[in-house]
Amino acid sequence: MHSRLxxxxxxxxxxxxxxxxxxxxxxxxxxxxxxxxxxxxxEKIIDIPFSVFRVDKxxxxxxxxxxxxxxxxxxxxxxxxxxxxxKDIRVTIRGYGTRxxxxxxxxxxxxxxxxxxxxxxxxxxxxxxxTSLGGVEVVKGNLSSIYGNSPGGVVxxxxxxxxxxxxxxxxxxxGSYGFLQNGGKVGYETNDYRFFMSYxxxxxxxxxxxxxxxxxxxxxxxEGYLGTKSTVSVYGNYVRGINRIxxxxxxxxxxxxxxxxxxxxxxxxxxNESKKGRLAVRFKTLxxxxxxxxxxxxxxxxxKDYMKTDDESYMISNRNSLGALMRFTNRSQIGKxxxxxxxxxxxxxxxxxRTLFENVNGRKGLxxxxxxxxxxxxxxxxAEDHYEIIKNKSNLFFSSRYDMVTxxxxxxxxxxxxxxxxxxxxFTPKIGINYKLTPYIALYSSYGIGVxxxxxxxxxxxxxxxxxxxxxxxxxxxxxxxxxxxxxKGNILNKGEEFMRKVKFEVTFxxxxxxxxxxxxxxxxxxxxxxxxxxNRLGLECGFFCEPFExxxxxxxxxxxxxxxxxxHATIHGPSGDxxxxxxxxxxxxxxxxxxxxxxxxxxxxxxxINGLLQWDCDYLTKMYADDKNTAVAPGYFYGNxxxxxxxxxxxxxxxxxxxxxxxxDKRYVGYININDFFGRYYETGEPRSVYSGLNISYKF
Numbered sequence: 205m206h207s208r209l210x211x212x213x214x215x216x217x218x219x220x221x222x223x224x225x226x227x228x229x230x231x232x233x234x235x236x237x238x239x240x241x242x243x244x245x246x247e248k249i250i251d252i253p254f255s256v257f258r259v260d261k262x263x264x265x266x267x268x269x270x271x272x273x274x275x276x277x278x279x280x281x282x283x284x285x286x287x288x289x290x291k292d293i294r295v296t297i298r299g300y301g302t303r304x305x306x307x308x309x310x311x312x313x314x315x316x317x318x319x320x321x322x323x324x325x326x327x328x329x330x331x332x333x334x335t336s337l338g339g340v341e342v343v344k345g346n347l348s349s350i351y352g353n354s355p356g357g358v359v360x361x362x363x364x365x366x367x368x369x370x371x372x373x374x375x376x377x378x379g380s381y382g383f384l385q386n387g388g389k390v391g392y393e394t395n396d397y398r399f400f401m402s403y404x405x406x407x408x409x410x411x412x413x414x415x416x417x418x419x420x421x422x423x424x425x426x427e428g429y430l431g432t433k434s435t436v437s438v439y440g441n442y443v444r445g446i447n448r449i450x451x452x453x454x455x456x457x458x459x460x461x462x463x464x465x466x467x468x469x470x471x472x473x474x475x476n477e478s479k480k481g482r483l484a485v486r487f488k489t490l491x492x493x494x495x496x497x498x499x500x501x502x503x504x505x506x507x508k509d510y511m512k513t514d515d516e517s518y519m520i521s522n523r524n525s526l527g528a529l530m531r532f533t534n535r536s537q538i539g540k541x542x543x544x545x546x547x548x549x550x551x552x553x554x555x556x557x558r559t560l561f562e563n564v565n566g567r568k569g570l571x572x573x574x575x576x577x578x579x580x581x582x583x584x585x586x587a588e589d590h591y592e593i594i595k596n597k598s599n600l601f602f603s604s605r606y607d608m609v610t611x612x613x614x615x616x617x618x619x620x621x622x623x624x625x626x627x628x629x630x631f632t633p634k635i636g637i638n639y640k641l642t643p644y645i646a647l648y649s650s651y652g653i654g655v656x657x658x659x660x661x662x663x664x665x666x667x668x669x670x671x672x673x674x675x676x677x678x679x680x681x682x683x684x685x686x687x688x689x690x691x692x693k694g695n696i697l698n699k700g701e702e703f704m705r706k707v708k709f710e711v712t713f714x715x716x717x718x719x720x721x722x723x724x725x726x727x728x729x730x731x732x733x734x735x736x737x738x739x740n741r742l743g744l745e746c747g748f749f750c751e752p753f754e755x756x757x758x759x760x761x762x763x764x765x766x767x768x769x770x771x772x773h774a775t776i777h778g779p780s781g782d783x784x785x786x787x788x789x790x791x792x793x794x795x796x797x798x799x800x801x802x803x804x805x806x807x808x809x810x811x812x813x814i815n816g817l818l819q820w821d822c823d824y825l826t827k828m829y830a831d832d833k834n835t836a837v838a839p840g841y842f843y844g845n846x847x848x849x850x851x852x853x854x855x856x857x858x859x860x861x862x863x864x865x866x867x868x869x870d871k872r873y874v875g876y877i878n879i880n881d882f883f884g885r886y887y888e889t890g891e892p893r894s895v896y897s898g899l900n901i902s903y904k905f
Contacts (some may be wrong), residue, residue, distance in 0.1 A: 240317070241341040241360040243588065243601075244350055245498075245533050245546055250695055253601050253636030253648035255281065255712045255745065259340040261364065266817055266849040266862045268377060268896045269334040270385070270406070276359070278803055278821070279342050280710070280747030280761035283795070285876040287888050293329060294794075294876065297344050298714060299741045299767050300356025300656065302794045303724045305731050305878060310656045310683075312347065312354035315361045316425065316439055318484050318504055319527065323552040323582035324611055325353045326659040330478065331441045333423045335375050336389050336402035338364035344745070345714065346654040346687040349603040349634035352550065352584040355654030355685055363439075365400045365425050367391045371904045375404070379896030382409025382416070397428040411892055412450045414465040414474070419445025434489035439504075442481040449474035452878040452885040455836070462872055462889040468515050473566025475513055482506035482525075496536055502529040508556075514730075517573060518563040523556035541592040547585075554580045557616060572617075576675070578660055579612040579625075596643070601636040601650070611660050613675045626663065626676050630655040645694040654685040658722055658733060666732035668775050668782075681720040681735050689714040708749040716741040723774075723832065725880035736772035736832075739792065741765070759803035767792040774832065777882075790834045794877040796825040816850035817862075830877045830886035838887065841873035849898075860900040867893045 242252045249256045257279050268274055272293045273284045283296040293308070295301050300310030308327040313320040321327040341360040348355050370392045377385040387404035401424040410416045426438040450465030451474060457464060468474075484504035491497050503526075510521040531548035557577050562569030588603035612625040634652025641647065663676040670679050691712035698705055718739040724731050744764040751757055772787040791797075806818040822844035830836035849862030867890070875890025 239341050241314070241358050242343045242347075243546075243590070244531060244548065245544060247590075250640070250644065250646050250693060251599060251638060253599070253638040253650050254689060255344040255691060255693075255710060257282075257342045257344070257710075257747070259337075259342070261338050264334075264337050264339075265851070265860060266819070266898075267847050267864060268379065268866070268898070270383070270408070271334065272329050272332070272359075275334055275337065275340055276342065277823070278759060278761065278801055279344075280801070281344050281712070281743075281745035281763050282342060283763070283799060285794070285888075286891070287876040295329075295359065296795065297356040298716065298743060299718075299739075299765070299792060299795060302792065302879065303662075303722050303733070305724060305726070306661075309659065310354070310356040312351045312358040313361075314358065315441070316363055317360060317486075318439060318482075318502065318529070319550075319552065321353075322525075322659075323554055323580040323609065324659040325657060326661060328478075330419070330445065331421070331423075331443045331480065331482070332361045333387075333402050333404050333421050335377075335385070335387060335404055336364055336400075336423060338362045338366060344712070345650070345689055346634065346652045346685065346716075348630075348632040348654045348656075349605045349652055350548075350586050350588055352582070352586075352605055352607040352630070352632070353609070353655060353657055355656050355683075355687065363400060363423060363425050364389075364391070365398060365427060367393065367398075367400075369393070369904045371902050373900060373902040375898075375900050377896060377898040380894035381411045382407065383894075383896060384408070387421075395429075397426065399427075400425045406445075410448070410450075411894070412463045412465060412889060414448050414470050415450045417445065417447035419443060419447075421445075430489075433491065433495060434487070437486040437488075439484040439486070440482065444479045446475060446477045449476065450888075452881060453887045453889070454884045455887065458874070458887045458889065462887075463892075466885070471565060472515055472563050473513055474515075475566070477511040478509065480506060480508040480510075492534075496534060498531075498533040498535075500529070500531045503527070513563050513566055516563055518561040518566075518568045519558060520561070520568075521556065521558045521578070523554050523578065525552070525554040527552040538591065541595065542590075543592065544590040545587075546589075547587045550582070550584045550586075552580075552582045554578075575616040577612075577614040577616060579610070579614065580660060582607065582609045584608075594639075596640070598637065598639045601638075602634070603652075604631070604633040606631050607655075609657055611657075611663065611676065613660060613663070615675060624675050626678075628655075628657045628682055630657070630682070644696045645692070647690075647692050649688075649690040651686075651688045654687050654716075656683040656685075656722070658682065662722065662724075662733045664730075664732060666727075666734075667777050668734065677733075679735075680722065680733055683722045683735075684719045686717045687714070688716070702754055704750055704752060705754070706749075706751040708747075710745070710747045712745045714741070714743050714745075721769075723772075723880070725774075725882065726878060726885075727777075727882045734774065736769055736774075736787070738769070738771035739767065740770050741767045741792075743767070755807045755809065757803075757805040757807070759801070759805075761799075761801035763799040765795050765797055765799075767795050769832070772832070785833065787832045787834075790832060791829055793829040793831055793834075793879050796828050796840065798824075798826045800824040813853040814850065816848070818849075819845075819847045819864075821845040821847075828874075828877060831880050836884065836886050838874035838877055841871050841890075842869075843867045843871050843873065843890075844869060856904050858902040858904065860902075861898070863895070863897045865893065865895045867891055869893075 285294040313327040389402035404421045407418045451469035486502040488500040508523040533546045560574040584607040586605035609628045636650030638648040693710040720735040746762040809815040824842045826840040847864035870893035873890040876888035
């Protein structure tokens with residue numbers, strides 16, 4: 205692996221030399237892409253000392269937009285698995301997120317900078333309209349020092365609020381397995397404000413038995429301008445939907461019929477139903493000499509109603525949430541060097557009852573089996589400073605954060621006194637540095653402490669719990685990590701050249717030492733969690749983008765992982781009693797060692813008003829283990845996708861028409877792994893060959 209790393213650094217050094225030689229020829233380059241997610245202040249990607257990726261709006265105009273996988277699958281180092289193929293997405297960055305069998309863990313999910321993640325870190329990405337995004341910012345690696353409870357990174361979905369002209373659009377998509385998605389969006393802008401709203405309806409039968417879904421989704425943003433220095437923004441969303449769950453399969457079931465559902469999933473009608481809405485208000489202003497101070501205050505609240513059925517229970521959950529974000533940033537000079545100092549506070553609170561009834565053939569029974577109130581609160585304070593240590597060459601970044609998270613599960617049935625809370629206090633510092641070899645190519649490195657606390661749903665007592673008097677498992681510890689990374693990135697644009705007009709690249713080596721990694725194991729449909737004492741994660745992420753010739757784009761991504769348990773002895777509950785197994789040296793499950801991604805785009809132009817896109821997108825992933833013992837294996841696989849689209853402008857009307865096919869070779873593969881299932885039900889089938897089409901019609905005024 206070290207030889208590969210040296211070889212890649214050698215190639216990039218050649219690229220640096222090439223860039224420097226070109227500069228001596230007086231060619232003009234420029235960098236792009238300001239992002240806010242990586243530092244919570246606007247910075248250029250080239251200046252941030254860790255791995256940052258932006259999905260631009262141009263890349264979102266064409267193609268199927270059903271889930272996060274459709275818009276994030278091409279981010280280097282990001283691994284996504286679709287449970288049931290439709291809605292429930294596992295987002296994994298550098299091993300964080302693998303433990304989740306529902307929703308997202310270890311990775312902070314934001315929408316327009318407002319947390320979609322709950323106070324305990326659990327996230328369900330169902331309130332994002334993927335047809336109406338203006339971009340996505342992805343920061344890979346530990347960001348616990350400024351976001352808290354996000355050792356894997358942050359994904360920020362951005363609404364399409366910054367449009368050049370007012371418009372109204374109709375979005376329509378159709379495809380295999382009963383896929384139907386219709387909706388519309390409107391954008392209106394004046395000198396004083398701009399407004400955006402989208403509505404989306406989706407219906408999908410699903411390619412597996414008992415895997416259909418439907419949903420309604422509304423997103424809206426209002427941004428008003430108070431003079432030239434201040435803005436007030438209002439964000440709202442509402443989602444209502446249902447998705448049925450086919451359940452995981454054993455190896456024998458997968459080999460016989462990978463599209464089948466578990467019998468009990470059908471008879472007990474496994475499904476999720478949700479209704480939730482959120483409203484947020486943000487005020488942002490600039491003040492001081494040369495507007496060098498920025499203050500931002502955000503408040504938000506939401507209501508969530510949720511129902512879930514499994515083999516035993518019919519669960520109803522009602523939650524109310526409140527939150528606030530505050531940030532102050534000062535840009536100044538210290539000793540003629542630029543300095544950016546930021547302090548901030550994040551607060552989130554959520555509470556509400558959960559009631560469990562008997563599940564009688566998918567219907568709510570009369571008997572209440574359990575009832576409790578779920579309370580979650582999170583309060584965090586952070587500070588960061590970016591100081592220029594060499595003018596226009598190098599910056600030192602330091603950030604630190606203190607968090608206090610309280611989780612309670614208060615019984616609403618009388619069982620005598622029980623201890624209902626867990627309190628987690630975390631301090632997470634981080635330091636980073638970058639050095640620009642040229643204005644457009646930079647080396648960077650960082651080291652920090654990451655913390656990932658268990659979610660409430662992960663704190664259920666199990667058969668190994670030492671003291672079941674506590675309603676939350678007292679033995680499950682937070683996952684902590686020491687995170688080191690080193691990389692090189694570049695963003696070069698040469699408008700005067702026909703060959704290699706644009707080149708962007710990034711290579712990141714990382715080494716993470718994990719203590720008390722939180723590990724899932726499943727008995728029946730119930731997933732419990734335990735700690736592994738120590739894990740080591742060693743990896744390499746490579747991303748390369750270029751425009752080799754006019755109207756062509758080439759993307760090549762590669763990820764290498766070597767994630768192993770270095771100290772892990774698990775207690776196993778067997779038919780003849782408990783026993784201990786030694787997993788030292790085993791690979792972490794549900795992570796392929798090698799991931800290759802290749803994309804080729806050809807942007808053709810027929811006339812000034814007719815253009816389009818042809819795309820070939822393929823992925824290759826090596827095998828993954830399905831259990832800590834490394835005895836169950838999901839084989840590696842290759843799949844390819846194609847898409848063709850055309851964009852026609854006629855007066856004030858714009859029409860986008862596209863057709864595509866996913867998994868064109870109809871490969872059978874495991875799309876999602878249910879880790880450590882006691883009965884060997886590890887496998888969720890990946891999507892077979894499917895075709896789709898879309899028609900979007902816009903009118904600008």
